[in-house]
Amino acid sequence: MSSLGKIGSSLRRTAIQAVPTVIGIVILNFFLLQMAPGDAADVIAGEAGSATEETMHALRVQFGLNHPVLVQLYNYLNELAHFSLGFSPRYGMPVAELIGQRLPGTLLLMSLALGIALFIGLVLGSVMAIFAGRLPDRVLSVLALVFYSVPGFWIGLMLIILFSVTLGWLPSGGAGTIGADLSGWAGLWDKARYMILPATSLALFYVAIYARLTRASMLEVKSQDFVRTARAKGLSPFSVTVHHVLRNALIPITTLAGMHIGSMLGGAVVVETVYSWPGLGRLAYEAVMGRDFTVLLGILLLSSLLVIAVNAAVDLLQTFLDPRIGVR
Structure with missing residues (x-):
């Protein structure tokens, strides 16, 4: 076949x-x-x-x-x-119309948060694996432990105090400047300014997980025979790390990222409430408080379908990363 x-x-x-x-x-x-x-x-x-x-x-x-x-x-x-x-x-x-209004905001927020978490987690995990047992590894391990341990709502509030109240660099909540009729790059930047803090708050917890998992996976892959063969062929350390070690270490990370879609939707409830972000998470919170169970059932159903679709996509991605897995 x-x-x-x-x-x-x-x-x-x-x-x-x-x-x-x-x-x-x-x-x-x-x-x-x-x-x-x-x-x-x-x-x-x-x-x-x-x-x-x-x-x-x-x-x-x-x-x-x-x-x-x-x-x-x-x-x-x-x-x-x-x-x-x-x-x-x-x-x-x-309910379908109501969810349709809020869904794009949550998908955009989750996509940005997942992208931030994967990028920073892979970079930090790679550095930790390269300097395993040395000072950079120990410092980054402590930093990852802090991100993993601190509640998301507390991180959100601290980011608001630092970047909104103290420095005044970013807005503290909302999805765009009220009354501003912006388009083009100005509108895109205005939207991005309101997304930076909530996406970062949602991503930091997962940064710690992906960093630790990347470190462990890369250290395990580095001991494999095909990596020693690549080194013996005279490939540069960078090429060995990126094309052989990191690529194979991505398999468990993509699996975990697919599993985290559901928990990210749960985390979006807290983050969207803290930052007044108009998404499904905030809508779910309002539905619980208003006992609007029809809306809540619709959100839960959509979340289930989203998790199933993402897991199917992850299976296909893993086949691309390692053809030996196959599509069974």
């Missing part, structure tokens, strides 16, 4: 396996959210200041919350079967 045929077969198998997985995730999340106290009608009535029993009943009937749990689950699965994520009681609009 050709490489393209193997890739197509692997993608079909992944898609088939994803269907029962996603259904199971939806059902589990639905019952877990049903165990939470209150519903959207309670929150809406609380924000209004008062409500009669008749008003509460009318709200629950309007949002379909008056049905038994199993009936609500059937109705929700029926909507999913018709490619609908339902209707948000709190925002008064379809």
Whole structure:
């Protein structure tokens, strides 16, 4: 079978396996959210200041919350079967439209954070592996341990104090200058200024993980026979490190990066709340506070599909990095 045929077969198998997985995730999340106290009608009535029993009943009937749990689950699965994520009681609009407005911001933030984490982690890990056991390795190991240990929200607040309050270099929150009609490079730079701090806050935790993993993987690969053969052929130390050691060390790193997509979505809840970034993480937080479980179910479903898609892409990337793995 050709490489393209193997890739197509692997993608079909992944898609088939994803269907029962996603259904199971939806059902589990639905019952877990049903165990939470209150519903959207309670929150809406609380924000209004008062409500009669008749008003509460009318709200629950309007949002379909008056049905038994199993009936609500059937109705929700029926909507999913018709490619609908339902209707948000709190925002008064379809969930798919609401998520579509917030999704680009989160994907952009996560992509930038993952890129920063991988780049800095690979550089630091390579330096640590080259100087293993010496002063640079020890200093960078302590720095990585600090990034790994410190909570993300604390790092976010400290970055705001340093770069926004003290130095005044970067904005403390938001997604763009309010009222500014910028385009071209000016608009791109304005957007980038608002992304630097949240992306860095989200990335620093993963920098520590990738740096330590890169160090361990490179030290393991350096002891392999093919690396000694490359050195014996007279290749330069730089060529051996980049084309032989680092390339093979990337395999466990790409696997871990794919697994971190889900945890990055969880970390985005904290980071987007701290920096008032309009993304899915902040929307999930608002949905929890507003008991808007339809929105939260939609976000969880989308997150599951995103993780499955990224893991499939990682499998293909690993095949490119090391053809010996193959697409099984």
